[in-house]
Amino acid sequence: MQIYLDHGATTPPRPEVIDTMTAVMQSQWGNPSSLHWWGERSTMIIERSRLQVASLINADPEGIIFTSGGSESDNMAMIGIARQYAQPQHMIISAIEHSAVRIPALFLEQNGWAITRLPVNQQGQVNPEDLAKSIRPNTVLVSIIAAQNEIGTIQPIEKLGQICRNANVLFHTDAVQAIGKLPIDVQAMPIDLLSISAHKFYGTQGIGALYLNPIAHQRSPVTLILGGGQERGYRSGTESVAAIAGFGIAAELAEKELYSESIRLTQLRDRLFTLLADIPELVPTGATGGDRLPHHLSFYHQNYNGRQLVRELNYAGIGISSGSACSSGAIEPSSTLLALGYSEDQAKNSIRITLGKSTTTVDIDWTAQAIHQILQRLDSCPAKN
Numbered sequence: 001m002q003i004y005l006d007h008g009a010t011t012p013p014r015p016e017v018i019d020t021m022t023a024v025m026q027s028q029w030g031n032p033s034s035l036h037w038w039g040e041r042s043t044m045i046i047e048r049s050r051l052q053v054a055s056l057i058n059a060d061p062e063g064i065i066f067t068s069g070g071s072e073s074d075n076m077a078m079i080g081i082a083r084q085y086a087q088p089q090h091m092i093i094s095a096i097e098h099s100a101v102r103i104p105a106l107f108l109e110q111n112g113w114a115i116t117r118l119p120v121n122q123q124g125q126v127n128p129e130d131l132a133k134s135i136r137p138n139t140v141l142v143s144i145i146a147a148q149n150e151i152g153t154i155q156p157i158e159k160l161g162q163i164c165r166n167a168n169v170l171f172h173t174d175a176v177q178a179i180g181k182l183p184i185d186v187q188a189m190p191i192d193l194l195s196i197s198a199h200k201f202y203g204t205q206g207i208g209a210l211y212l213n214p215i216a217h218q219r220s221p222v223t224l225i226l227g228g229g230q231e232r233g234y235r236s237g238t239e240s241v242a243a244i245a246g247f248g249i250a251a252e253l254a255e256k257e258l259y260s261e262s263i264r265l266t267q268l269r270d271r272l273f274t275l276l277a278d279i280p281e282l283v284p285t286g287a288t289g290g291d292r293l294p295h296h297l298s299f300y301h302q303n304y305n306g307r308q309l310v311r312e313l314n315y316a317g318i319g320i321s322s323g324s325a326c327s328s329g330a331i332e333p334s335s336t337l338l339a340l341g342y343s344e345d346q347a348k349n350s351i352r353i354t355l356g357k358s359t360t361t362v363d364i365d366w367t368a369q370a371i372h373q374i375l376q377r378l379d380s381c382p383a384k385n
C-alpha cells in the first residue's frame with residue numbers, strides 16, 4: 001500500500017488536466033503569437049484559461065499574467081515593483097515567507113533596500129498592529145504569505161491588506177498554498193498582487209500566474225523576462241499552451257469543489273490529529289481549527305529528526321515531508337519554526353503531512369497506525385536521532 005501525503009509539495013495532475021493537455025499538445029500546438037488559424041486557436045485556449053483562473057479568485061481576467069509558477073510570480077511582484085524605483089526604498093515581509101519571497105527580499109536588501117521582517121506569534125500569525133507600525137513613508141510593497149506551507153497557518157489577509165490600502169501601499173500575497181483550499185476573492189479583499197501555482201491544485205508543474213489589480217498595473221511592475229512582449233509585455237516567451245490549458249481546467253474544477261473538498265479534508269485532518277494525540281512527543285505546530293489549511297498537519301517530534309521520520313515513513317510506503325533542509329551537507333533547521341520561537345532541535349525535528357483529493361479514511365487510519373508502530377520501534381532502539 002502506498003499513501004501520498006505530501007500534497008503541499010505537489011499534487012498529481014488530475015485526469016481532466018492530463019486529457020486536456022494531451023488534446024492540446026496533439027492538435028492545438030500553434031504559437032499563440034502567430035496570426036494564422038493555428039496561432040489563433042492557441043490564443044483562444046489561453047484566453048479561456050485566463051477566464052477560468054480569474055474566476056477562481058473572482059478577478060478581472062485582464063489582471064492575470066501567466067508565469068512559470070509561484071516562484072516566478074513572487075519574484076515578479078517583489079523585484080518587478082522594486083525595479084520601478086531609481087533609488088532603493090522599503091518593503092515589508094513576514095518572518096515566515098516561502099523562499100520565493102524571502103530570497104528576493106534578501107537580494108533587494110543586498111542592493112540597498114530596507115526590508116522589515118514582521119515577527120509572528122507561536123501560531124505563526126502576523127499581528128496587524130505590527131504591520132501598521134512598520135509602514136514608512138517610503139514603503140512601496142508589503143508581501144505576506146496567505147497560508148504558510150510548513151505550518152499551514154492562515155494569515156488575517158483582509159486586515160493586513162486593508163492596513164496597506166489605507167496607507168496607499170501595494171499589498172502582495174503569496175497564495176500558492178491557499179488557492180484551491182480557501183475562498184479568495186480579490187475584488188472583495190484588499191489584495192493588489194497575488195501569486196498562484198497550478199501544481200498545488202492538480203494542474204502541472206511549471207505554470208502559474210501573478211494577479212495584478214488596476215492599482216498594481218498603474219505602478220507598472222517591470223518585467224523580469226525581456227523579449228517578444230507576450231502577456232501584455234509583462235512576461236516574454238512563447239506561452240506553454242498545454243500547461244496553461246491544464247491550469248485552466250484545474251482552476252475550474254478547484255472552484256467547483258472548493259467547499260466540499262475543504263469540509264472533507266478538514267474532517268480527515270482532524271481525524272489524524274486525534275489519532276496521533278496520544279503520542280505526547282509528537283507536538284503539533286502552527287495554528288489550530290479555522291486558522292489552519294484544511295488539508296495540513298504539522299508537528300515536531302521531541303526526539304527524532306524530521307528527515308529520519310520522513311525516511312521511516314517512506315519505507316512504510318507513506319510520503320510526507322520534513323521542515324528541515326539539507327544545505328552543504330548539514331541539516332538546516334526550518335527557519336519558519338525558528339521564527340515561531342521553537343529551538344533549533346525542535347525545528348530540525350519538524351514534519352508536515354498534507355492530505356489531498358485521493359486521501360481516504362482508510363489512508364488516515366493506516367498512516368496513524370504506521371506512525372505509532374514506527375515510533376514504538378524507534379523508542380525501543382537505544383540510538384536516538
Ligand SMILES: Cc1ncc(COP(=O)(O)O)c(C=O)c1O
Pocket residue numbers: 008009068069070071072074098100145147148149174176177197198199206208
Ligand atoms: C508558499 C509557496 N510559495 C511559492 C512556492 C513556489 O511555487 P512553484 O513551485 O510553483 O515555483 C511554493 C512551492 O512550494 C510555496 O509553497
